[in-house]
Amino acid sequence: MSVKLSPIIAGTMNWGIWDKNLSTTEMSHLINICIENKITTFDHADIYGGYTTEAAFGKALTESKVDRKKIQLITKCGIEHISENRPNNVVKHYDYSAAYIIWSVENSLKNLQTDYLDALLLHRPSPLMQADEIAEAVEKLKSEGKILSFGVSNFTPFQTELLRQKTEISFNQVQFSATHHEAMLDGSLDYMQIHNIQPMAWNPLGTVFRENTEQTFRLKQLLATLVDKYHVGSDLILLAWILQHPANILPVAGTVNVARIQQLSKACSLKLDKQDWFAIWTESMGNKVP
Secondary structure (H helix, E strand, O other), X not given: OOOOOOOOEEEOOOOOOOOOOOOHHHHHHHHHHHHHOOOOEEEOOOOHHHHOHHHHHHHHHHHHXXXXXXXXXXXXXXXXXXXXXXXXXXXXXXXXXXXXXXXXXXXXXXXXXXXXXXEEEEOOOOOOOOHHHHHHHHHHHHHOOOEOOEEEEOOOXXXXXXXXXXOOOOEEEEEOOOOOOHHHXXXXXXXXXXXXXXXXXXXXXXXXXXXXXXXXXXHHHHHHHHHHHHOOOHHHHHHHHHHOOOOOOEEEEOOOOHHHHHHHOHHHHOOOOHHHHHHHHHHHHOOOOO
């Protein structure tokens, strides 16, 4: 079973101690702001905040009084970080044993204070993962109603196919943006369309606002003209560029700025002229399309 997620997903990685360190009340308010602005899906990973952000969010979710059926919760598992909360980890590694996946989901459910996850994703591929064992855990979790759908994150087409032979794959969360567009050139997005796997895009704004490089300089110059043409912010233009791809990509937006959150849904109705779409790709590459 797949689930329907909101066209733009709220990424929670920065909500906790890794960045903004929001209080319970601030998180609760932000959850409601997202929902009011048609962002009903919240993306987590067990490792966020050194294994603390899920629990902080769960406490805020309970305080918010939001109807659980009106939101969707995603989490990811599999990365074993070196953390004071995982004292036995002496080297960063991955664990996709059936026992660990099941334990991780049950731990996330407890932390998020919910009975089920709308989607569970494997965070990154491991060379030691065994498809049969992963499928066993996934089918058990589905049969118990603890997860409604299953997917992967940062998996190549072949890595995804390895698992798809054993269990249904509904999502793949990959890096995709105007500055990191490899997924539309290496067959990843094509593969997902063929197999009805919905892509999510992490870091959808790329490095445009975080780095000063020749690439970002070219893009900023172009975006300045497009802002005047479309009368929206450059961040919305970059999101619209992603949303226009036929793979039906869901951007994961990590902002906690209320004013920006209130604007995000405009990207869903913004249709870029085809030549403007290609101009963004052109300036990112620094040369004409092939």
